[in-house]
Amino acid sequence: MAAHLLSLPLYAVDCPRGGKARWHSASPPPPCRIVLADEIAATGRTMAEACGFLRGLGYDVLTLTLFHDPASRFIPDLSIPAPAYIQFPWEFRDRSPGTLAARMNGRVSHDSEEDFFGVDLDGVIAPDIRRRQYRRAVRSGEIDRLVAARSKLAMNPQTSLPPVDWRRTVIVTGRPECDLAATRAWLAEHGLGTVPVYARPEGIPPEASAAHKARTIADLGITHFYESDLLQALEISRLAPATAVYWWGRNPDRRFRVFAASAIGGKS
Structure with missing residues (x-):
């Protein structure tokens, strides 16, 4: 793009x-x-290495990036400080050492680009309340009792x-x-007490759960998300x-990656 402009x-x-x-083309x-x-x-390590390589060959180098992390060891000549997490459409990895440190409490090396996972709770980790059962409880006014009973359920088997x-999951x-x-x-109680949990904020209705999850995914820079509800998975995508x-x-043959139309260039 820069060369074209x-x-x-x-x-x-x-x-x-x-x-x-090293040169990857003619020089x-x-x-x-x-x-x-x-x-x-x-x-900043890659940019510093490439800049040093070119200057060592006798070139006069001007460095340009769209953004730089304020914590970068190398600040380009032309660049904008990244205001927060930066994730480009073609990338699925961590891009900011500041974000890594804040998000993972310093447990991950700043030199790594690793997957960061998000997992739905009900239907993935815990058994989900079936929709028919949930609607019946709402109509009968027993939804509080049904939700309270959920705390007594066992976790889904590890194999599922x-x-x-x-350690890299929310x-x-x-x-x-x-x-x-x-x-x-x-x-x-089931061994996942250290995993951070992001619940639906008060004021956001249940029917907007997919939008809440998508916003959280974008804010945290989650690279892979596992959702138990197909319609929500499509909306999140x-x-x-x-x-x-x-x-x-629930069934192994119903576990696969989904793509929404707008996510692959169409209209939803």
């Missing part, structure tokens, strides 16, 4: 994470001025849980925030197209 020839430098920079004859462009300087690293649920204490107690969303049904 500036009407300049485009050359490519390859710089693998933690490795040495312009030095000495000349080069604009070294990338989308973001996260840790999604293949996630629970739970995003449609349960209201008023249920958080009971929910956390249930999770602690539409609202959070950069995230890989999986429908995680």
Whole structure:
């Protein structure tokens, strides 16, 4: 894009994470001025390595990125500080050391780009209340008793849980925030007490649960999300197209990645 806008020839430098920079295309004859462009300087190590490589060959280098993390060790000549988490549509990994530190309490190296998981609670970790049973309880005024009985349910078998690293996982649920204490107690009882839980804020109706989950996914930069309800999974995929969303049904043959129309370029 930068080469096109500036009407300049485009050359490519390859710089693998933690490795040495090298030309990935033909190279312009030095000495000349080069604009070294990338989308973001996260840790800054790759940009610093590539810049040092080019300057060592005698080029006059101007560095350009769309954004840089304020914690980056290398600040480009032309760049905008990233105001928060930055996730480009073509990427599914962590991009900001500041975000990593805040989100994972410093447990992850700033030099890594790793998957970050989100999991629905009811239907994935805990047995879900069937819709027919739920509607019947609403009509009869026994919904509070039904929800209270949920705390006595056993967790779904380990073999049926999604293949996630629970150290890099959060739970995003449609349960209201008023249920958080009971929910956390249930999770602690079943060995998941350290997993963060994001419940539906007060004032957001149950029918907007998918939108709540999609907003949370985007805010946290979740790369993979497992949802038990197919319609919600499709809506989440539409609202959070950069995230890989999986429908995680009760049966193993109903567990696969879903794509909403708008997430693949169509209209919903």
